[in-house]
Amino acid sequence: MKLYTFDPAPNPKRLADFMAYKGIAIATTQIDMMAGEQLGDDYLKINPAGTVPALVLDDGTVLTEVIGICCYLEALYPEKPLLGTTALEKALVISWSHKLFAMIMIAVADTLRNRSPSFANRALPGPLDVPQIEALVERGKLRLNYAWPEIEKALAGRDWLAGENISQADIDLAACVGFAGWVKSAPGEDFPNTLAHSARVQAALAQS
Secondary structure, three states, rough: EEEOOOOOOHHHHHHHHHHHHHOOOOOOOEHHHHOHHHHHHHHHHHOOOOOOOOOOOOOOOOOOHHHHHHHHHHHHHOOOOOOOOOOOHHHHHHHHHHHHHHHHHHHHHHHHOOOOOOHHOOOOOOOOOOOOOHHHHHHHHHHHHHHHHHHHHOOOOOOOOOOOOOOOHHHHHHHHHHHHHHHHHHHHHOOOHHHHHHHHHHHHHHOO
């Protein structure tokens, strides 16, 4: 297997933390998104979508979605499970991962990509030229203002989102909090449950 990624980006971070917690080491090539390498001919031959991460399997199959890569690696490396151990936990982890991506990750991405000059005509990831839409910046902020109180309520009285142990849902939420900081919309002291949760995730990763 070979992994193509860019460690500073939020989606690659979700996968990097998953792998670090489980102690998975894979030959890795960094694709410098700041230099536009993800849109270069060499990388587009690997992943025509022009996104990272991408995991190339030994048979040539290319996995390009974080949750799909995690599911594959979890099956190969089941120790220290991060995708749940019971039917309910597995359902909750996947549900939370999808919810966080749709509710927070996309909202932050919309805010960032539709206002930053560096994303001019690059409002969506991938090779397609997409113009920025200023209204999506405000919509992204509106969605985040709704999302953080919902997360705060969901964490009331619990350490983890999907069961009694850390899971990929928790790693995803911590990544969302960090990514929101890029647009100065991360939860502050008014969200103690969320901040405490991020601290627990970081502590768990540090001990792995």
